[in-house]
Amino acid sequence: MTSSRATLIQVAQRAGVSLASTSRALHGTGASPAMVERVRAAATELGYSPDAIGRSLRLKKTFQVAFAVADIGNPVYVEMMTAIHEVLAPHGYRVVVMTTGDTTTSTVELVRSLSSGFVDAMILSPLRTDDELVEEIRQAPVPVVVIGRTLADRGIDSVSTDSAGGIGEAVRHLLGLGRRRLVFLNGPLDTTPGEARQRGFDAATRADEFAGERADAVVAADFTVAAGLAATRALLAASDGGARPDAIVAANDLLAIGAIRAVRERGLSVPDDVAVTGMDDTEIGRVFQPSLTSVSLGSTERGRIAAELVVDLVDGDAQAGRHTAVGPRLVVRESTAAAVAAPEASGQHQASDAVGHGATAEAAGRGTR
Amino acid sequence: MTSSRATLIQVAQRAGVSLASTSRALHGTGASPAMVERVRAAATELGYSPDAIGRSLRLKKTFQVAFAVADIGNPVYVEMMTAIHEVLAPHGYRVVVMTTGDTTTSTVELVRSLSSGFVDAMILSPLRTDDELVEEIRQAPVPVVVIGRTLADRGIDSVSTDSAGGIGEAVRHLLGLGRRRLVFLNGPLDTTPGEARQRGFDAATRADEFAGERADAVVAADFTVAAGLAATRALLAASDGGARPDAIVAANDLLAIGAIRAVRERGLSVPDDVAVTGMDDTEIGRVFQPSLTSVSLGSTERGRIAAELVVDLVDGDAQAGRHTAVGPRLVVRESTAAAVAAPEASGQHQASDAVGHGATAEAAGRGTR
DNA sequence: TGGGAAGTTGGAAACGTTTCCAGACACGAC
DNA sequence: GTCGTGTCTGGAAACGTTTCCAACTTCCCA
Structure with a gap:
């Protein structure tokens, strides 16, 4: 019924309290029970739901992870993606699918695009790898986990198999x-x-x-x-x-x-x-x-592990450069x-x-x- | 080499011009050639690339579209997703994959989550549909295109087939x-x-x-x-x-x-x-x-059409409520x-x-x- | 009763971008 | 010479959120 989406400011006004208190009340941090009650009421009344973009801007966190492969229709990649999604969703992360293209240069391009900061991390399974790509990954502004070649020696998280x-x-x-x-x-x-x-x-x-x-x-x-x-x-x-x-x-x-x-x-x-x-x-x-x-070659497992590495890197305090090998079976x-x-x-x-x-x-x- | 990502403000300072001019120069709108030259130089010097979040906040546009189905591993959905990605990527939209869960209530939940504004539109292919879901879709804060049942009479864009x-x-x-x-x-x-x-x-x-x-x-x-x-x-x-x-x-x-x-x-x-x-x-x-x-049942084509509907709704000035049927073959x-x-x-x-x-x-x- | 601590609250800044608005300037026409 | 027009520039606001900081109240203890 509300014409447009309600903002936190409107909730604050409706509750007759300050913006700061409103935010605190909704997060349950350092607010009196009365305040919480009051703000919650106003929030539900207005059908408030926090804006992801505003939140991201302030927190410097997008709650998104990119999954990039050459061909998202390839069953092997689909298995990975499914596993990745299953791991990340419970942690509150969305999955953005991207394509690398066939060449390393287009893949480099993609990694470079991370600098616009639309994801917190990327899981990348490149068809081919060269030094330029490795260097680009190393310098990426967000963690990149590679499924494919072992790159631990270059300080990059990777999950490999042994085809x-x-x-x-x-x-x-x-x-x-x-x-x-x-x-x-x-x-x-x-x-x-x-x-x-x-x-x-x-x-x-x-x-x-x-x-x-x-x-x-x-x-x-x-x-x-x-x-x-x-x-x-x-x-x-x-x-x-x-x-x-x-x-x-x-x-x-x-x-x-x-x-x-x-x-x-x-x-x-x-x-x-x-x-x-x-x-x-x-x-x-x-x-x-x-x-x-x-x-x-354990596509599902490789996807799962890569996603767990990402969670550790982004939510936890893990250092990049780890490596896991999934044995063929x-x-x-x-x-x-x-x-x-x-x-x-x-x-x-x-x-x-x-x-x-x-x-x-x-x-x-x-x-x- | 730059420690952190450069911001537009830093580019402006480097170029010795105002923030407003910097933005205009990079967009090529109403800036003198000298200004453009100067700002471009500063930008490349700093390795500047615009921040997607700040941009989204200002423009009220995320350049993202959600694709939501019950099972992202299902080959039929994979075909749709591939087609959707192929259509949307050239328009500058990213694809976010989501799962609806098996029930209509969890699907309703998902549609409701759109109110946090992390995408500009959603393409939804629900396993089951009921009135509550339809109503939720109608009231969604962003366009939702449904692949499945015909919902044109409810003012919702839809793409159906005739199984x-x-x-x-x-x-x-x-x-x-x-x-x-x-x-x-x-x-x-x-x-x-x-x-x-x-x-x-x-x-x-x-x-x-x-x-x-x-x-x-x-x-x-x-x-x-x-x-x-x-x-x-x-x-x-x-x-x-x-x-x-x-x-x-x-x-x-x-x-x-x-x-x-x-x-x-x-x-x-x-x-x-x-x-x-x-x-x-x-x-x-x-x-x-x-x-x-x-x-x-033309999964690829249904995906393609749904994505085109989305583009029309978001970039163009199309009205919701259109319907396309893809014939079985x-x-x-x-x-x-x-x-x-x-x-x-x-x-x-x-x-x-x-x-x-x-x-x-x-x-x-x-x-x- | 005074004072410190603990608990709550509000103001304001910050995140990075785009764009409105007004001002400055140059130029041509009268 | 003045005025109007057009082009370019900078200041500032706005998008929606979180959080620092200061101020205020309350309460307890000395």
Whole structure:
């Protein structure tokens, strides 16, 4: 009913007391019970609610945290964002989503924009990192927590994972299953994940335990199903005469799904003829048939930890420069499971319990509306 | 290098001119070239960048828009958010993500919180709507655009779709393919989507063209793969002796995937024996094998339109109360496609071109990092 | 009864910005 | 030479809040 929003001054006038007392009364600090009573009455009467901007100006605090990534639609980032929001909201912080763009220069630009002071901190997960960006982060006027590379040595809070090691886990898993002719299906090498995962594969296949086995790598044009399909088709066509791979390690779940399609196209079975692993442990992989063995990089946990670091920095008295690593975790599902006698002639596997429980249950209610 | 952020006052002092002139010079309004030159120099020298809070206080404008939904991890909402961000960012607006909670009362609470003035507008997609919520939205101190129910008659901007009509499209598509024994696989009826879609199925199967055919409905516990699997298993077991359905209309993509699993479990083929349709046209459905015929409800477009409405309301001089409906759009894929001779004995379909192009291509680079 | 302490209150400043208003100045026209 | 017009500049107010500081009251104890 009140035409416009009521201000503290109006509440003070209505209560017939000073502005200072009004503020104190509403905060319950050093005000007599009578005063509190009186001011509260006036406040509710006018439907007063404090103005966030005025408050921020005075307190030099926005109660906002930015979350910046290259692509806010990427399921991995969505998981992070959800976790970040869950941690920050109870502490009274709002989450502002931002995009970094693809390049480090646009990311530098974004970090620089922090100087206008619209957030109290930023959680940043850059696609690529260079010295200029690191320097910009160091000089940022508010704390920046980086999800990605370890930057503790530069005095920057960071949360990292070990995707290279994760690829290693996938490789060892396949070796343990008796697979001997591995192919690594990677995405573009000039990306941070592509580079790291390649390094992981190279390291794992140079290890002693792998001595004497065959390991090849192919590079898909993109981290997509289509690219994985195309690259695997080419791979299988080329290796037709020679020794066909009996396992494919894909650099992410979408590539893995593309690979599975290509394998099946040739009348081969997954996992009997070719086992396939993915990475990121996305819902798509969990739901796919066969459900995907995948290396989880703990996106949710990384988001959660980054948010907790932010809270410590902003509310608490923590010093910047801490670092947490979230270990990769292999989740074994049908795409590498020991062969099971299929009920039908080919290809079809029993729907495993893996789907619809555990991880998938988190997604209850999703996908509609 | 500057210890703290420079303020406009400091720039003014440095330039040796008044505060007012400094502000004008930086905005290029009514200042002499010499003044502009002088102030610019001082500003860059000090690394000045305007304070967002001070600016907001004076201008009564936050350059922020809230996007509020029940579950920010839901792919449908993620699509909306991405579109909203894409529209708003070029206009200089930041996006703040918020959660409504499951109930209308918590949603009312959220809308009420707008009175602290931390955003210039809100885009709200509530799970449920009641009169109290509508009233609260009407009285909100900033424009609220609703994605969901049509509320133009209440003077509220809204963007809706027609999920009931979408179910109708799916039904007619299946009838056109010669399917005659349809089952509707719905989620909980006490949700807005569940209720609307049920209405759509009932209407479609009461239509003339459907006269004489069989139509049943089953309700899954949830809008999830697991619930769809369980419900369809029960359905198929019950109809074993009698006439088995030859088509399943699922209320969303996850239910549809569950249904496909259950159908295959019994050694039946999709789409040959049972055709299946989903709804929401999610990436999961596009990637699944068989790729899913699904009714798109245009999440991206609804988000885009809502954001454009916001821009008109906040930057322009638009009046509240407009309404846009985004029509449902059936996307036909393998799960209902005319049967194709499979290369192997059973079940396997050729990977169709549908995957990896068009819709999937949007997702380039996703799913990793 | 005087005085200090403790508790309450109001005035005023401050946060950083934009903009109204009035004054100063230059310039051209009469 | 004067006046009017137009351009530019600076002072000051305003946005809404919190908090420092001083002043006032009350109360208790010496």
